[in-house]
Amino acid sequence: MAKSAKSDSGTKSSGEKQSLVQQAYEQIKEKVITLHFLPGQYLSEGAICEQLQLGRTPVHQALQRLHLEGLVDVLPRKGIIVQPDSIAEIVRILDSRLTVEPELARLAAQRVRDGELKEKDLARLMRAANATDPVLQPPDLSNFTSNDREFHREIALLSGNPIMGDFARVLHERSTRFWYLHLWQTIDVPLTNTQHEAIAKAIASGDPETAGSQMQAHIKALRERLLRVQSLSPLQRGAPSA
Numbered sequence: 001m002a003k004s005a006k007s008d009s010g011t012k013s014s015g016e017k018q019s020l021v022q023q024a025y026e027q028i029k030e031k032v033i034t035l036h037f038l039p040g041q042y043l044s045e046g047a048i049c050e051q052l053q054l055g056r057t058p059v060h061q062a063l064q065r066l067h068l069e070g071l072v073d074v075l076p077r078k079g080i081i082v083q084p085d086s087i088a089e090i091v092r093i094l095d096s097r098l099t100v101e102p103e104l105a106r107l108a109a110q111r112v113r114d115g116e117l118k119e120k121d122l123a124r125l126m127r128a129a130n131a132t133d134p135v136l137q138p139p140d141l142s143n144f145t146s147n148d149r150e151f152h153r154e155i156a157l158l159s160g161n162p163i164m165g166d167f168a169r170v171l172h173e174r175s176t177r178f179w180y181l182h183l184w185q186t187i188d189v190p191l192t193n194t195q196h197e198a199i200a201k202a203i204a205s206g207d208p209e210t211a212g213s214q215m216q217a218h219i220k221a222l223r224e225r226l227l228r229v230q231s232l233s234p235l236q237r238g239a240p241s242a
Contacts, residue, residue: 020057028063032071039177069174093175094226129197131150139187199211
């Protein structure tokens with residue numbers, strides 16, 4: 001494949017190669033999160049290269065990164081399988097988010113209180129807080145998840161802690177996939193907008209404790225909806241919740 005061979009050419013600079021790896025990573029990750037690649041599905045590097053029109057080196061490195069983040073399993077001499085998270089696994093992910101994301105909200109609010117962040121720094125967060133149309137029925141799932149990811153990503157950036165923020169991003173992206181799998185029927189856009197606005201206002205007012213507690217309440221509400229779905233599913237009934 002000419003294009004792939006060119007992508008793997010030694011004439012590429014390290015910056016260009018890294019850009020191709022990032023491009024492959026973002027595209028494959030999005031296909032996993034939005035269920036273009038289904039949980040449990042076997043993939044091949046060659047087929048992904050053809051689909052993305054990228055060479056084997058960036059695709060291979062992107063898959064290794066996604067493997068470390070828990071979205072795919074790389075099986076030697078067999079291929080790649082999309083990680084089939086169970087409800088119990090997603091509950092554990094949400095429990096981890098309960099530890100990390102309230103702290104990110106507190107850190108962001110603390111930076112506002114300390115004068116490190118200004119109104120212009122908070123503009124994207126305030127826009128993302130209620131970006132999803134609360135009236136549209138049925139809700140636009142893609143728009144909802146995109147805005148939700150943007151909102152939580154902005155808080156991570158505002159926190160000033162990129163290590164904790166990157167960990168939160170990985171956890172959030174794995175739980176986002178579950179909206180597509182199981183939670184689409186429980187989406188409450190007005191409630192989510194209200195919760196996001198409460199978090200954003202607490203951060204903007206420089207109130208770390210309220211920001212943290214509002215974030216905690218937000219994630220707990222999602223956890224409760226997940227457990228309701230689990231209790232109504234005959235396949236999941238009796239499975240461990242955490």
